Amino acid sequence: MKKASELQRCIRCTIPETFPNISFNEKGLCEYCQETPDSKDLESERNQLQALMEAEIEKSRGKGEYDCIVAYSGGKDSTYTLMHLTKHYNLNCLAVTIDNDFMSSQAVKNCYIVTEALGVDFLMFKPAPSFMMNMYKTSITTGGVQNQAAIKRVSSVCNSCINLINNYMIKLALLHEAPIVAGGYIGGQVPKNASMLNMNLIQREQLKKPLLEKYNSLFGQGSSKFFFIKDSLISNANRNSVTIINPMLTLSIGEEDIITAIKDLGWIKPQDTGRNSSNCLLNDLGVAIHYKKHKFHAYEFEVAEQVRYGLMDRELGLKKVTEIPDFSELTDQMDKVGLALSEI
């Protein structure tokens, strides 16, 4: 098996030959780079997305107990998002963190420090670790509820966690009559028009209902509260839709500038979360397993897009996707999840 550093990669971004269905032209340019507009058009595209999002923000202001529920991981991107929504847009936010039992202790501190500095209400929710460990283990050994296409964007471990987090944020939005749910996703992690999406919750639940049994059989009968929203919660709420926004998709800002900006709030970069995360100690295990199974780094798509759009230096991008964590460094995480190397 080729090492990640030996793979053929697009000469402009960093996408590798092992990425599903990728093709390169004779110059070595990948299909995404061939279709990417020049920087002027990119800027106007971003401005359009921003205008759409801002119109929705203005429409939603002052309609509930909070304007916005912010999915706050304590990592750099969601910290910047929370700061931007609070300071730039002056929104009344509730910051919500899910403690997955793998948060770096510095990330937990960052959550308290940042929310206090910004003067926003803050909620920390910790599902029982026994449930979370089973969810992680099952996601790793079976692929979990991840659909095939999602492997392009995320590891199976992260995917289950993200589903759980998104669902909880929407529930809180209903409880607090908040019209907006905000995430800190950056380009490449989600589709571009996820900068602003109106989500009809009745349709969302209808669509997911056929998957209920799969969730129950994989993660246990009690798991539906983490992944589904009861009809009665929707029918009793003052709304049956929420607006999902990801403001980072409308901004032209790279990692270094993000970190510089949030340092002023007292945010400190954790030193124990690996190359690709700034809050989670489990992330590297997800990366290592993803690489073993699929032969490309779980962050390929995101890093390639950041590089392609000029938001990340190509050398730094290459570092991020070619240094695959070794299982020998991940024994603590594997023990905690209850996973043997032979099960991967």
Add this chain to the structure above:
Amino acid sequence: MLIKTDEAKKEIESYLTKQFLFNFDGVNVTPDTDLFSSGVIDSFGCVELVLFLEKKYKIKVIDEELLSDSIRSLNALTKFVKDKTNEKSQ
């Protein structure tokens, strides 16, 4: 823009299989399979699908159509695109 049903079906099929990494094998997935409830396409996938349809066929998918039956299977999608583009050219 007038489109041919066969051509559109081929284009959409090729987009779907490439983007969502599956095949229409005639057993597990057929042109009538609900791609959402069968778990082939998730909510972000739906967003990507809409982006593709809007860009490729210069149509606008409105909220009510999003996640409705009309875009759930290959056959439904083909009909949807055909109807939408005809509607526009009239």
